Amino acid sequence: MSVKAFELVPAVERDLLMGDKARINIECIECCGKHLYVGTNDCFIHHFLLAEVASSKGKPGYLAQKLLHKYLGLKKPVAELRAASALERLIVLCEGIVFLVDMVTLETVPSAGGGGAKIRGVASFCVNENPVNTDPFCVEMGVLSSKRRTVQIYMVYEDRVQLVKELTTPEQPCAVSLDGYFLCLALTTQYMILNYNTGASQDLFPYNSEERRPIVKRIGREEFLLAAPGGLGMFANAEGVSQRAPVRWSESVIGAAVCFPYVVALDESFITIHSMLDQQLKQTLSFRDGHILQNFEGKVILASTKAVYVLVPLPLERQIQDLLANHRVEEALILTEGAQRNIPKDKFQNLHKRILQQAGFIQFGQLQFLEAKEHFWKGQLDVRELISLCPLLLPASSSFTRCHPPLHEFADLNHLAQGDQEKVLQCKKFLISYLGEVRSTEVVNGCREDVDTALLKLYAEQDHESLLDLLASDNACVLADSVPWLEKYHKYFALGLLYHYNGQDSAALQLWIRVADGELQDPTRSDLFEYIVDFLCTSSNVDLVWKYADWALRKDPIVGVRVFTKRHTSKDQPDLNPDDVITYLGKHSQALLLYLENLVLEKRVQKEKFHTHLAVLYLERVLSLMSQSPKDEEQLTKARERLQALLRESDLYRVQFLLAKMENREELLLERATLHGKLEEHDKALHILVHQLRDFPSAEAFCLWASSSRDSAYRQQLFHLLLGVYLDGSPPGQSGDSGELEMAAVDLLNRHGEVFDAVRVLRMLPEGWSLQLLRPFLGRAIRANMHACRTSRIALGLAHSENLQLLHDRCKKPVFVSEKKGCHLCHNTFSEPSVVCLPGGVPVHTHCVAQRVRDSPTKRHTEPQFPSWTLQLWS
């Protein structure tokens, strides 16, 4: 397969040139703007005006108008012609002589002042298109001598030529090209580069110029194209390095030229066109009697012996589209990118994008997703082009229409995959990953709804896990379009999320409840019920909460009550009034208990009503458990512990109310003791504990609990009370072992000796008790007394000595206080004579010291460190 890169267009036909004179042949041509010059073997120069015309089918065409022809007056053919348009001269080589001809009149230019406008003995010459000399009115020329092994550099002026340099070559040169200082020469057996400025030379490669005609063409700055052995076209730069791979011509190549990005070559019967970008042969045109092929300022002109043609490049876009039509993606892209320099920037960018997109679709069609993705991405494809390959993915509201002319040939994925469902699936998977990647980029600006909706549909259809992520985050899915789709695929949970995202929480809840109740099937979440409850917890719509809490409580009170207990409160989420909740929970006793527990025990709401309510509920539960038979002892113990804990810890419930409820309940003595304790009826409480329950540890614990937030005197009082109860023995009429009570008293004393006032205790104890029995108590009491006594003695002594010290200080050094002197602590002056003196005789305000003592945390509870004696001094 090949590309059509050029079209061969006739420019000057045989008739126009030579009429019916059969022996006349074209020898050389030159084209300069619209002017075409043809040199013939009968020593004529013909001058044509070449006009570009568009033919009927839009094909390019040329119209040549003959202006003049002129016989040069010699007997040999015109061998070479070069225009020097700035000088209005043609440089002509004929019969081994180079001379100048006027471009308009074709008259030979007479030499200025004798013989200066002619060079004799010339085999060939070339013009430097990139001269180092920048004088616009002179042309630099390289000349090969026909007899000697030399190259000469001439400057050509309007009416004279001037030799500026002559170099000898190792062999006879036979072709030359010139760029800057660099001559590229074909010698008899090799090519070489010669710097005419420095004389440095560089051999390129061997070539037998006698066997095959060498070709030396300058194709760009310091780069030449050469015919190489084996019919190769070799590239070489001025350093003698090849930077491009060679192209492969035929052995009989006659001429070559570069018309970027192509190398055009001519042989006996064909024009071949290779790409310089990948070295491949792209086009072959048959061309008989080919003779000349040259590039004139970008225009490739060919001549047979009888006629002239122009090789017109087809528009690049046509070439690229041809390549794409043949699925030659790489070549199309290489050609596009290679043409970047020759196209205006914005036009190139648009073209490049489009080609990338087309390339992407071709690769997509071949399921080469990696490559396709890269091209879509680079080409900034409107992703809806891709989406539209799946019917119904775009929302009905989308305004998208496919690009025209179309980017691809596919009607839809089914067409693309020719019904192969496996392939369709692969395409969809690619689409999912691609949409997922682009949806957050600016590629989707202006079509986010289309993209997100399409993605949602694909996710739902393919049962893709990211569906929920899409809906739970920022998205632009179109609700109306998504609802039926999600319903179709039973994605009810997801649909609820979408409703929620669109502010339709009620619709979401209704749907989810139907799923939770088993009316609809969607296995997405096995914990949907919990999810709904949590959803209600966070809902800012109170009406919804009231509406659906009942459903939740009926389904599972323990989880359902979380609607109220786990409710997040914040600015935009109004809290529910607990009284309303309690009323609401009236018929859900279990939930109500949990709710109250939450209020009282967790949130620690300090309201009598709730505490009493909870205590009553606890009590009722205990009572109901007690009335069961058989009793569930474990449950009962737990329930009583809870009740007791609440009774002990809360100070808010109505004690009398509860006490009344427990009246005559012999099973609840412990609770009653606690309640009495709350009422500070400690004697009653202790009576119950000691005499009715005979539970001495509890009695002791009661004393500790009841005095826990009181001072030590109160605690002492209580312990004495308990001791008294023990020592008084069993009240009359109640059987009991008074020895047991005495033992309890002894234990109490020995265990809590520090609480008691030992003297009072000794007075209370019966005479007959043995010391041995009370030894721990007494020992501790004596030791404590001794300790206290000694400590106070030491303190006394210390204070005394400090006083002495201060007194001494004062007597030695008087302390001066004046209105000018400042207080050390606050730096204000003194205004009255009473001051406090710090150790060392430093006077300070009394209130400053007081302040300091108050502020110092370590000293707050101790005596002020500074012995503060007040001075009544005024000096």
Next chain:
Amino acid sequence: MPEVSKMKKPDVKIVLLGDMNVGKTSLLHRYMERKFKETVSTVGGAFFLKQWGPYNISIWDTAGREQFHGLGSMYCRGAAAVILTYDVTNWQSLAELEERFLSLTDTANHDCIYALVGNKADLTDSKAQLCQDSDGLVKDRTECNEECEVPSGCPTPPASPTSLPGVMLRKQVINEDAVTLYGRILRYKGLEEKSSLPAEKMCFETSAKTGYNVDTLFETLFDLVLPSILRKRQENQQSPTVDLEECRMVGSKKGRSGCC
């Protein structure tokens, strides 16, 4: 005429040389495209650009055919590394390296690195035959050599080998021959053996068919030419060629130093 655009400019050049049919093109295909495919005898030459880290390395595949021999010097001009390739089943292909190809490398850089590569190892060596992953690194080369030792006194090369799966061909070139040649190459270049890269490091046996040692070969060379890239970059920095005039000057200077 529009200025001909050059592709990404390579930082350094590596050239593959060797007689026709030794497998140069196949080696490059194997490395660049990770597969072994049918080739036609190369015409002229071809080159590939390999991105190696931040650098572009151009690798030139040359034609082994006699007809294109003259182009070799030009391809080698300025090369930082030359891979001299022979076919382990063809004694003559090793001999040709010395007779025909070595002189082409005269135009290469002065510090050019030379690697000797015996390809088609899969035909003589069971290890190379199996090795599909070329990261399997060099197994034990010395051990391999003992196994594949050719009985001495049989120097006549047989007709061109055809590869029959499973049938081992006789190895005509053993690694020691390559090592000896490597020594001679150093001498030809006027290099001290001591200060040059050791033969053990620079003589490879590969198989383009199975991929045996192919990555190792190219990547060893890439790493070895890195200093050359850095030096070239530094030189370019020292003489920034912005001005066209100056550009020519630089070019001409290089031209001169290149040829004497």
